Amino acid sequence: MAVKPDIVTLDRIGEFDTLIDARTPAEFALDHLPGAVNLPVLDDEQRRLVGTIYKQAGAFEARRIGGAWVARNIARHVERTMQDKPAHWRPLVYCWRGGQRSGSFVLWLRQIGWAAAQLQGGYKGYRRWVVEQLQALPPTLRWRVVGGPTGSGKTRLLRALAARGAQVLDLEALARHRGSILGAWPDGQPQPSQKAFDTALVDALRRFDPARPVWVEAESRKIGAVQLPQALVDALQRAPRVQVEAPFAARLALVLEDYAWLGRDRQALAQRLTALRGLQPNDTLARWQTWALAGRLTELFAELMTHHYDPLYRRSQDRSGVPPWRTVPVAALDADGLNRAASDLLNDTGQGTHA
Incomplete structure (x- = not known):
């Protein structure tokens, strides 16, 4: 008709x-x-x-x-x-x-x-x-997944890749969440609804050239309250993975910079940590909440990384059973260090510095 x-x-x-x-x-x-x-x-x-x-x-x-x-x-x-x-x-x-x-x-x-x-x-x-597009589009793209423990500068590396002309999908920006218990966006910015996230994701996927790699950070199925479509999860699990390795001191400094805003409301920070009840010993959790209330973020995040985030990341890698396609050592997580890493990755994939 x-x-x-x-x-x-x-x-x-x-x-x-x-x-x-x-x-x-x-x-x-x-x-x-x-x-x-x-x-x-x-x-x-x-x-x-x-x-x-x-x-x-x-x-x-x-x-x-x-x-x-x-x-x-x-x-x-x-x-x-x-x-x-x-x-x-x-x-x-x-x-x-x-x-x-x-x-x-x-x-x-x-x-x-x-x-x-x-x-x-x-x-x-x-x-x-x-x-329909959420199922159809992910398998058509050439994914490159950037992994690494908390504080490795993965999001900043994606920005450096994008600045050099690479195709980048920033899932955390679309979800307005970093994907962890402390991953909410600053100043109470809400996450999009699942439907709005889906719309933004399809809009981004449709803009990519299937002939060129698309760089994305390794994520779990859920980013805060929103979920990735199964077709994208499956595609990323099959994709070559880059493992970023950086010294613990550099990672801690970056985490303190990214999460400094949490120190503005110490009571709220201590309350957020209750999400770890049952995952950490009660005395450990009590110590972390005391540090949160006192504004001792350096001690707090150092132990969160060594006792919670790093073991969590190692377990996820063990479950995947897939070795990284290549490892990228980054001695300093400043602009120069990440720019060099981005250039090396693009040269390694034949994209040059202005792909």
């Missing part, structure tokens, strides 16, 4: 000037298509009320009341955000399933004279496509 001219499929998104998400702010915050702007035809409370009216008084009453709200909201968007749009402006609108909310918005915009269109299947169809 032919698709109506004002209803388009996902592959045509690039033809439009603006992508409009007509869902509520709460729906938009949970996840949305990359680059979309939120112009809701119903706000969160209005949508809740329409749902209640539908259940209590029926579909007609819900449409009668909701229709008036939709009209007012669309009119406000036209007045506030579209007055500068030229006659040739082409917006693409979507809602949850490509139904009444986006359809009403498109009808208004087309009546004005803009060549607006509605995304077929809406966000629900897009989400189905994202799930």
Whole structure:
């Protein structure tokens, strides 16, 4: 069956000037298509009320009341955000399933004279496509995994590789978490929802050239509260792995630099350590919490590394049973040391310094 001219499929998104998400702010915050702007035809409370009216008084009453709200909201968007749009402006609108909310918005915009269109299947169809891409894309890429114990400068090495033109996937940046009990982002920055993480991950994967290696840090299945798709986990487990080796003193200095912000709220830091209860002896945990409350971060992180993180990393390596493709000794985890390591890795893989 032919698709109506004002209803388009996902592959045509690039033809439009603006992508409009007509869902509520709460729906938009949970996840949305990359680059979309939120112009809701119903706000969160209005949508809740329409749902209640539908259940209590029926579909007609819900449409009668909701229709008036939709009209007012669309009119406000036209007045506030579209007055500068030229006659040739082409917006693409979507809602949850490509139904009444986006359809009403498109009808208004087309009546004005803009060549607006509605995304077929809406966000629900897009989400189905994202799930498919999470399984299809990882096996098509040439992965290179950077491993090493806590404080080895793996994330900084990825940045040095990216600065030299290498393809890099920074999973911790997408997840807004470092993947450990103390890995939350500074200043209470929340992690994305699982759906928003999936969307960002697919957006990143689609930009990579399959003919060139993609560098990524070794991660467990979960990074904080979000999970990696199984296809990516499997692909990374099969990929060649680089093992970064650095002196303990250099690693400790880097950890203290990266996690210094935790010392601003000592009570919160001590509370975070309770996640280790049952994994560490009670007297050890009590000592670490005392140090946290006293701001003695050097002693705290030195023991966390030797008693918790390093043994955890060794066990993960033992379980994998796969020897590293190559080892990269880095005497100093400063910019010069990491830049040299990045250049050596790229030369070793035939990418040069500006691949």
